[in-house]
Amino acid sequence: MLAEEKNNSVVLSGVKDFDLTQTFTCGQCFRWMPANGGYTGVAFGRPLHISQDGGTVTLHNTTLSEYNSLWRGYFHLDYDYGAVKKTLSADPILEKAADFGGGIRLLAQDVWECIVSFIISANNNIPRIQKIIGALCREFGSPVEYNGQIYYTFPSAQTLARLSREDLAVIRAGFRDKYILDAANKAASGELPIDALGDMSTDEARNALMTVSGIGKKVADCILLFSLGRYEVFPIDVWVRRTMERLYIGHEAEAGEIAAFADSHFGALAGFAQQYLFYYEREQTKEKK
């Protein structure tokens, strides 16, 4: 893969196992919107437009230096997804799923943004999750201008910690507003040490996350997988549970049984498997409608 800077853009060529639409619509993130044939979004406070033509990927509004320090890691571009898919494809079911969603990249998202996003995801649907997060950023984030338009950064824990439930009512998060505030208070005070999570073991980090009201096992697992690089983690939601019951287990199963099955079958690659299966199941369901 080659990276070149030109005209305030970085052009990547020879990119493999990478598909923007799959990556942005597989349910791991909520803030990238289709625009001008690509996607525009804000991550780590920086607005970016990204487009793709086969193995050529163009990142607009960035430099090679910023690409190397930020976007390269965010898009998980130094990781060999060919090897992941090859290993998982020993299983015929995952061979299909990994072929179908073969361009998915597990984004390395900002931990704080991921925490709040998946607190909001609880007992909710994806369009509404996007709507609530959009309102949260518009109301409480900072405006950043790009290409004549205003975008918004994700609000910091310190900013949100100053709000009351009444202040937060404008985003229409429902009962989740108190959970967002608990997370913000604990993060701002250091009781939840956001920056130290990366140095903890997966179990330690999960336990720390679950001290926040509104973060249970499933939400914690999403944070571990989508922002802390714990690729062995297998978040089990209603979709994944149904998929695993149908394709592997053969009967209704508890989360514990499914987790044990995933661990023994997918091992250190369980997180990739989960994302391939989630995307596969959801897209199949859409087509039937």
Place this chain on the structure above:
DNA sequence: CACCAGGCAAGCC
């Protein structure tokens, strides 16, 4: 009008 949505906490036994 029911029922559901990338679950969770609180209240029971």
Place this chain on the structure above:
DNA sequence: GGCTTGCATGGT
């Protein structure tokens, strides 16, 4: 400990 229930809101 495990099991049940209520939860804000918006969409079908």
